[in-house]
Amino acid sequence: MAERDGAKAATRTAPDAQRSGETDAARPDPATPNTAADLPCALPTRGDAQMAEGIPTKGSYSRSTGTVRALTLMIDFPGTPGEGTARQRFAEFFPQTSHWFARSSYGRLDYRPATPIPHWLRMPRPFAAYDIERGSPYEPGYQRLLKDIVATADERVDFSRYDLINVLVTPNAGPSAAQTVLSVTFANNDRSPRADGVRLSNVSFVYSRQDDGSGTLRQTGYRVLPHENNHSFGLPDLYTESGAGQAGHWDLMSEDWGANNDLLGWHKWKLGWLSPRQIDCVTNSPNATARPGTSRHTLSPLARRGGGTKLAYLPVSRRGGYAVEARTNEGNDDAVCKPGVLIYWVDVHKDSGQGPVTVMDSTRDTKPPHPPSPDKHHPHQPSHPPASGRVHPKAALHSTPQGCTTLPNVHPGLSDAAFTPGQTFTDKRHGVRVSISVTDRTRSGDYPVKITRHSTTN
Numbered sequence: 001m002a003e004r005d006g007a008k009a010a011t012r013t014a015p016d017a018q019r020s021g022e023t024d025a026a027r028p029d030p031a032t033p034n035t036a037a038d039l040p041c042a043l044p045t046r047g048d049a050q051m052a053e054g055i056p057t058k059g060s061y062s063r064s065t066g067t068v069r070a071l072t073l074m075i076d077f078p079g080t081p082g083e084g085t086a087r088q089r090f091a092e093f094f095p096q097t098s099h100w101f102a103r104s105s106y107g108r109l110d111y112r113p114a115t116p117i118p119h120w121l122r123m124p125r126p127f128a129a130y131d132i133e134r135g136s137p138y139e140p141g142y143q144r145l146l147k148d149i150v151a152t153a154d155e156r157v158d159f160s161r162y163d164l165i166n167v168l169v170t171p172n173a174g175p176s177a178a179q180t181v182l183s184v185t186f187a188n189n190d191r192s193p194r195a196d197g198v199r200l201s202n203v204s205f206v207y208s209r210q211d212d213g214s215g216t217l218r219q220t221g222y223r224v225l226p227h228e229n230n231h232s233f234g235l236p237d238l239y240t241e242s243g244a245g246q247a248g249h250w251d252l253m254s255e256d257w258g259a260n261n262d263l264l265g266w267h268k269w270k271l272g273w274l275s276p277r278q279i280d281c282v283t284n285s286p287n288a289t290a291r292p293g294t295s296r297h298t299l300s301p302l303a304r305r306g307g308g309t310k311l312a313y314l315p316v317s318r319r320g321g322y323a324v325e326a327r328t329n330e331g332n333d334d335a336v337c338k339p340g341v342l343i344y345w346v347d348v349h350k351d352s353g354q355g356p357v358t359v360m361d362s363t364r365d366t367k368p369p370h371p372p373s374p375d376k377h378h379p380h381q382p383s384h385p386p387a388s389g390r391v392h393p394k395a396a397l398h399s400t401p402q403g404c405t406t407l408p409n410v411h412p413g414l415s416d417a418a419f420t421p422g423q424t425f426t427d428k429r430h431g432v433r434v435s436i437s438v439t440d441r442t443r444s445g446d447y448p449v450k451i452t453r454h455s456t457t458n
Contacts, residue, residue: 109271281313299446321345
C-alpha cells in the first residue's frame with residue numbers, strides 16, 4: 001500500500017536506456033540517448049498524479065541502484081511486548097528481501113539492511129494511542145509514531161547513514177493480516193520529521209504477514225516488505241479497489257500474496273535495472289508517438305541475467321502505450337504456468353491504486369483500455385492524503401476460476417495471459433491499429449515478435 005505526501009521540485013532521472021532492435025518503416029534515430037529521459041518512448045507523468053508510472057521518476061524517493069542501506073527497526077509497545085525476539089522478527093524478512101532485490105535487479109541493487117538496535121525498541125505509548133487502522137493517513141497517528149521512534153532511537157542511530165527506513169511492528173499490535181492489512185509506506189514525504197540533518201522521507205511500516213494457509217509462509221511471507229520498499233523507490237500500486245484483475249500476478253506491486261513473482265519490465269526500466277541496450281523503443285518521433293511501420297524484436301526472458309532485449313515499448317499517445325516482454329518460470333517468477341510474451345498497457349497519468357497497468361489476456365477478446373475521463377475527485381490530495389488500502393488476498397481472487405494456475409492467492413484469470421508463437425494481439429482503438437505478433441520461440445528460449453502500427457483502423 002502506498003501513501004505519498006507532497007512531491008518536491010527535485011527530480012531523480014531514471015537510468016540510462018537505449019533503443020535497439022531491427023526495424024522496417026519505423027527505424028529509430030541512430031543517436032544514442034544518455035538517459036531514460038532521452039528516449040522517445042520514455043513518457044513523463046503530467047498532471048496531479050502523485051505516484052505514477054512516468055519516466056523519469058520525480059520526487060524525493062530513495063535511489064534504487066547501487067548500494068541501498070535500509071535502517072530496520074523492530075518496535076513494540078507498552079502492554080504489547082514483542083512476540084519472540086527482535087532478531088526472529090528480522091529473520092522473517094531477511095535475507096530473503098535482499099535476495100529478491102538482487103535477482104530482480106540483476107545485481108544492480110545491493111540492498112543492505114542494518115539493525116543498529118538489535119532488540120525490540122519500546123515505544124512510549126500503547127499502540128492504541130496512535131489511533132492507527134487500515135487507511136489511516138500520515139497525520140496525526142503515523143506522524144506521532146515516527147516522532148516517537150526518532151526520539152527513542154536517536155541516541156543509538158545516525159539516521160543520515162540510511163536511504164530508507166523499515167519499521168517492523170510486533171505482529172500482535174493491531175489485527176492480523178487475515179482480518180485487515182495495515183502495512184503501509186509513506187514515500188516522498190516532505191512532512192516527515194528530520195533527524196541527524198536529513199528528512200525521513202521514505203518509511204515503510206510492516207505489521208503481520210499474510211498467511212494463506214498453504215504452509216508456505218516462511219517462503220513467501222517476506223514479500224510484503226519488497227512491495228513496500230518499491231514504493232520508496234517510486235513504484236505505484238497496480239491493484240485497484242476491486243482487486244488484482246488488471247495486472248494479475250505478473251508484478252509484485254499487483255499481488256504480494258502467495259507464490260513469488262517479479263516486476264514488469266517497465267518497472268525495471270523505471271528503477272534503473274535495465275541497461276541501455278535492453279530496451280527497444282518502437283518510435284522515432286520526438287513527441288513519443290510512433291509513425292506507421294513494422295519493427296522486429298527478439299525478446300530475452302525478463303528474469304534471465306545477461307544481455308538481450310528485455311522490453312519493447314510502443315507509445316500510442318502521450319498518455320500511454322504497449323509494453324512487450326518475455327516471461328518464463330525462472331528467477332523470481334515462480335508462479336508462471338504459461339511462459340510466453342506478456343503485452344500490457346501502461347498509462348503514465350493514472351495514480352497509484354487506479355490501475356495504471358492493464359495486462360492483455362491472450363485467451364480472451366481483450367478490450368484495450370479506453371483513455372479515462374478526468375476524475376471528479378483525486379484520491380491523493382497532497383494536503384492530507386488518505387491511505388489507498390491494500391486489497392485483502394481473498395478479495396483479490398474475485399474472478400471466475402480460469403487460467404492455468406492452482407496456486408493459492410495467485411490471480412487465476414490472468415495466469416495464462418501470455419501470448420505464444422502464432423498468436424497476435426490487435427488494438428483498433430486510439431485512432432490507429434496496432435498488431436503485436438509472437439512469431440517464434442528460439443532454441444535458447446528467446447521470443448521473436450513483430451510490432452506493426454497501421455496508418456488507419458481499417
